[in-house]
Amino acid sequence: MSPIIYLEALKSRLISFRTLQDELTIRDMPTALGWTLLLKKYEETEGNIQYRERWTSNLEDIYLNHIKYNSKVVYIYELSADIAYKLQSKLNILVSDESRFKDTFPLPVNEKDLKDSSFNPDIFEIETEGEDIRLFSSYKRAFRTRDEIQYSQFNGEKTSNALIETLNKYEEVYGLRTDYAQAIDCIILRSNKNRMEFHIDNSHDILLEEVAKVANYYKDRINKFIQKEFEINECLNTAINFYPKIKKLYEDADGQVTDYGHVTSSASVKHERMKRGIYDLRNEPFHQGGLAAVTTDGYSITKKWKTEGKKILPSLSISGRFSIAGQLDANIDFILINDCHSQNDFDMMLNKLFENA
Template sequence: MNARDQKATEQELKQDILDVLAALRARQECYPFSMVRNQLKAAKMPTSNGWPPLIEKFVEMVASRERLLECREELRRIYLQSLVVGTRAISIFEVDKREANVAAANIDALLDVTSDFAQAFPLPVSDEKLRKAGFNGVFCAIRKYEDGAVRLIACCRRAFRTREAIDVAGLDGDAKNALEGFDEVIGVKNGWVQAFDSIVVRPVEGTIEIQIDIPCRLTREDFGKARNFYTDRLNGLFGERFRNEKWLMLPRNLYPLISKLYARNDGYVNSLGHATTTKSIKEERMRGRQSDLRKETFHEEGMAAINGATDEYSIRKGWDTADGQRTPTVLISGHFGAAGGANPQVGYAFIDGCADEDDFAMVMSKLVL
């Protein structure tokens, strides 16, 4: 227990808890409430069916300082995991292992410890500061692992736009009159959310991972811009040292994995996009993470009818965690126009449904050609 905790009042500890809950809630688009609730339940902490009642439980909670500290530390653990897993787009770059060792030892040169993001980390910055922040990542924290891997965390502002139906009957005065006669009125809301991207250097594997956090809906163009920004920063830092200004150029091509993931008997194939030799395009999906398309009657009989002659161009597949509590998934999404092509390319995969780094590592272990 640090000096601050020793002197902290119960009210201060409770405020710590509420601050972490607010930060976790802000990540609900990429780290869902159910993930938080299940971990709290396993730790015998207060739970509920949604964010407002959960926060209210902690506001009204009467507990000893020791119990408040336990709750705060468990919530912090969950929150810190949410910053490095959740829903993410992953690109993997293969490099010389010696270069990866050099990069791991020197990548902290990119850190900006004076930034607002670094000063607030691991909590998010205030709404006012986020509104003024840029869309390019600011490197604000570093983590080192026992196997020599290093994670550099970068924060930035990401924009989102939502559309919601407006209940005209609930309006009053001139607004209601102005919209009279419309069957449906849609309101568009713009906003921002803080993202926590990662650069992970793995000397043992000889790889650099660029992990783009997805706390709100992003387009392919958004992914491309974010990844290019990080490769430019890394090339700028290490290009001259390695005598290669384009040190990180092309990520590992994950397209060949699509057919291999389908063929491997493990896990659950939740969805498959494929172009058959009979010139049809199929987009097949199952309901539920533990549903396997390969065992579905319609799919089985269709594949048998064409003797399995099809070109897969996208797949979503999941695997149960060791404790059987979750089924994280990976999505590799190509375009049907690439099916059967000479050298189709997909440079990133989407991983979601992970509660912690062990879940994430399990999914990453499946992405082996």
């Protein structure tokens, strides 16, 4: 296997290039400024047997960590201990043996197979991680791309004068096209914590309304499965509400709060963000002065934590609208996870949400 294959796969998933640079540097591997130069560098060393095997293995590890732990929208449901225990030996029934995604996994399918795929999630793989069980699910996802249209491409003889005359009225012209990406989601059973989690792929920044549809699809499928296997109705009811965790994350002294949305007692809306993610908003004098003058209710937060040897810090976000701030029934049923390098990063941030709760 070539390291180029994994680099291309990471590029197709729109991994942050700075995150990839950080990963390569940690592993003492070649890096570059931008995708074009990086791919060229690895292509030029393709015949270097001394390094090829190690580079391929490292890039496979980076890629697997990316599809499991990075760019995820996470929903968490509580289970009874009885159902969590029973599901351990039953989840494999949900896995399709005929899925087109199974043959190439962990790499994506080719463009033709993706276009021929359904928009409905297809559970195709199961994996055990300690006491946790992970189901992989994949499907075709549509997204819009905006491209600038160059006038030069309309200068041919076949271009009508009317079209050229129309285009000449504008300084810039853009076109929208629909492209497809292969989403890779995970369903996690944490039987030791009596939880089920949906980790929905957000590598192409899809609308939260679309994410909610996917989460509801998994919820309905799991509920029907539990009903059929155990004759229990509506096991997964409402996802955990993360709104109260905004206050907890802000008040916990660890980490860096880099983004905070809040509404003041005088009814003004504040959204503060640090220019650089390594600094803590809570230590910023202007922010401290404001909180000393008025009380506020938070509606969104992003918090990061330092991890050994890494420049790009993993982040956890709880994102709500300002209209819910301070409401007793406010509800945010998902969190956003970004820039995770590993399972340790991911688990550390989830644990921060629930520790001392």
